[in-house]
Amino acid sequence: xxxxxxxxxxxxxxxxxxxxLVRGLIINFYVFFLAGVLAVGMGLVACLARLSPxxxxxxxxxxxxxxxxxxxxxxxxxxxxFVPPLVLTLLLHTRINFSPxxxxxxxxxxxxxxxxxxxxxxxxxxxxxxxxxxxxxxxxSSLLTFRWVILPQAxxxxxxxxxxxxxxxxxxxxxxxxxxxxxLMYQVSMITQEQMRPMPLYSGAAIAYFVIILSLSxxxxxxxxxxxxxxxx
Amino acid sequence: xxxxxxxxxxxxxxxxEGLLVTGQISLIxxxxxxxxxxxxxxxxxxxxxxxxxxxxxxxxxRSTPIYVQLMWVNYVWPELFGWPQSFFAAGWxxxxxxxxxxxxxxxxxxxxxxxxxxxxxxxxxxLSPYLTMRWVILPQAxxxxxxxLxxxxxxxxxxxxxxxxxxxxxLMYRGLRLTSIWFEPIExxxxxxxxxxxxxxxxxxxxxxxxxxxxSRYA
Numbered sequence: 001x002x003x004x005x006x007x008x009x010x011x012x013x014x015x016x017x018x019x020x021l022v023r024g025l026i027i028n029f030y031v032f033f034l035a036g037v038l039a040v041g042m043g044l045v046a047c048l049a050r051l052s053p054x055x056x057x058x059x060x061x062x063x064x065x066x067x068x069x070x071x072x073x074x075x076x077x078x079x080x081x082f083v084p085p086l087v088l089t090l091l092l093h094t095r096i097n098f099s100p101x102x103x104x105x106x107x108x109x110x111x112x113x114x115x116x117x118x119x120x121x122x123x124x125x126x127x128x129x130x131x132x133x134x135x136x137x138x139x140x141s142s143l144l145t146f147r148w149v150i151l152p153q154a155x156x157x158x159x160x161x162x163x164x165x166x167x168x169x170x171x172x173x174x175x176x177x178x179x180x181x182x183x184l185m186y187q188v189s190m191i192t193q194e195q196m197r198p199m200p201l202y203s204g205a206a207i208a209y210f211v212i213i214l215s216l217s218x219x220x221x222x223x224x225x226x227x228x229x230x231x232x233x
Numbered sequence: 234x235x236x237x238x239x240x241x242x243x244x245x246x247x248x249x250e251g252l253l254v255t256g257q258i259s260l261i262x263x264x265x266x267x268x269x270x271x272x273x274x275x276x277x278x279x280x281x282x283x284x285x286x287x288x289x290x291x292x293x294x295r296s297t298p299i300y301v302q303l304m305w306v307n308y309v310w311p312e313l314f315g316w317p318q319s320f321f322a323a324g325w326x327x328x329x330x331x332x333x334x335x336x337x338x339x340x341x342x343x344x345x346x347x348x349x350x351x352x353x354x355x356x357x358x359x360l361s362p363y364l365t366m367r368w369v370i371l372p373q374a375x376x377x378x379x380x381x382l383x384x385x386x387x388x389x390x391x392x393x394x395x396x397x398x399x400x401x402x403x404l405m406y407r408g409l410r411l412t413s414i415w416f417e418p419i420e421x422x423x424x425x426x427x428x429x430x431x432x433x434x435x436x437x438x439x440x441x442x443x444x445x446x447x448x449s450r451y452a
Binding site for chain 2: 066071072075082171174175178185189192205206209210217
C-alpha cells in the first residue's frame with residue numbers, strides 16, 4: 001500500500017506510459033475544441049431564435065435550450081451514438097455508422113450549446129433598452145446598433161460565464177472514453193486492464209485532471225476579474 | 234405502437250426499478266454531501282490550522298470531472314481504505330464527493346452572505362455565539378442557500394446516470410441492458426433519454442418556482 005502511494009507521488013508508472021497518456025490528453029483537447037466550436041455556433045443560433053420577434057421561432061429556441069440543458073451528457077452521448085445512425089440506416093437503406101469521435105463531438109457540443117444559449121441571451125438582454133433606443137434615434141441601422149452598441153457590451157458581460165461553460169465542457173470530455181474515443185481515461189482503463197493495478201494510474205489521472213482544470217479555472221478567474229474591471233471603467 | 238407496447242410497457246417494471254435506484258442513489262449522495270460539505274465549510278471558516286487542507290479538498294472535488302472521480306473511488310478507494318465494497322456504495326460516494334466540494338462553497342457564501350451587523354447586534358444583545366448561529370445567522374443563511382442546494386441536487390440526479398458504468402442498476406443501466414436484450418435501441422434508448430429529460434425538467438421547473446417564490450417573499 002505504501003509502495004503504491006510512493007508510485008503515485010513519484011508517478012513512476014505514470015511516467016512509463018507518458019506517450020500514450022499525453023496522446024490521450026491531446027484527444028481530450030481535440031474533442032473539446034471541436035465540441036466548443038459546435039456549442040458556440042448552435043448556442044448563437046438558438047439564442048437569436050429565442051430573441052426573435054416571431055413567436056414560433058422563439059418557442060423553438062426555448063425548446064432547444066431546455067431540451068439540451070436537461071439531458072444528462074452521458075445519456076445524450078449514448079443516444080447520439082446509437083439511435084440516429086440506426087434511424088438513418090432505416091430511412092436511407094444504406095448502412096450508416098457514426099465514428100465515436102463524431103458522436104462525441106456532436107453530443108457534447110449539443111449538450112453545452114443549451115447552456116451557451118442561455119448565457120448569450122442573458123448577456124444580450126442585460127443591455128439597457130435605453131442604449132438601443134439612443135443608438136436607433138441617432139440614425140444607426142439595427143444591424144449597426146447590434147454590431148457597435150449591443151455586441152461590445154454583451155460580449156464583455158457574457159465572457160466570464162462562457163469561459164466557465166468551456167471549463168465544464170472540458171470536464172465532460174472525459175465521458176467520451178465510454179464510447180471508446182481513445183482519450184486519457186480510455187488509455188488509463190486499457191492499461192489498467194493490462195496491468196491489473198488500478199491504483200497508480202487512476203490516481204494519476206485524477207491528479208492530472210485536477211492540476212489542468214484547477215490552473216485553467218484560476219486563469220479564467222483572474223482574466224474575468226480584469227475584464228470586469230475594464231467593464232466598470 | 235405495437236413495438237412500444239411490447240418493449241416499453243411490458244418492461245415497465247424494469248424502468249420503474251431503475252428510476253427507484255436512481256432516486257435512491259441521488260438522495261443518499263446529496264444527504265452525505267450536505268453533511269460532509271457542512272463539515273468542510275466549518276473547518277474552512279473556523280479552524281485555521283486545517284484551512285489549507287479544506288481548501289485543497291474543495292478544489293479537488295470541484296475541478297476533477299465526475300467520471301474520473303467515479304473511477305477513482307470505485308477502483309482506488311477499496312485498495313486504499315478498504316471501502317467501498319459494493320458498486321452502489323462507490324456510486325453514491327463518488328457523487329457525494331463531487332457535490333460536497335460545491336456545497337461547502339455554497340454554505341460558506343450563505344453564512345458569509347448574512348450581513349455582519351446582524352451578528353454583531355445579536356452578540357451585543359447578549360446571545361451566545363452558538364445561539365447567534367442558531368437563531369440569527371442560520372435561518373437567514375438556509376433561506377438563501379436553499380435554491381443552490383436544490384440545484385446541486387439536480388446536478389446529482391443528472392450525473393447519477395454515470396453510475397451505470399460501474400454496474401449500479403439505475404435507469405440508464407436498465408435502458409442499456411434492455412437494449413442489448415431486445416436490440417431495439419431506437420425505442421428503448423429514446424424512451425430512457427425521455428425519462429431523464431422529463432425528470433430533470435420537472436425538478437428544475439419546481440426549483441425555479443420555489444426560488445422565485447422565496448425571492449419575492451423575502452427579498
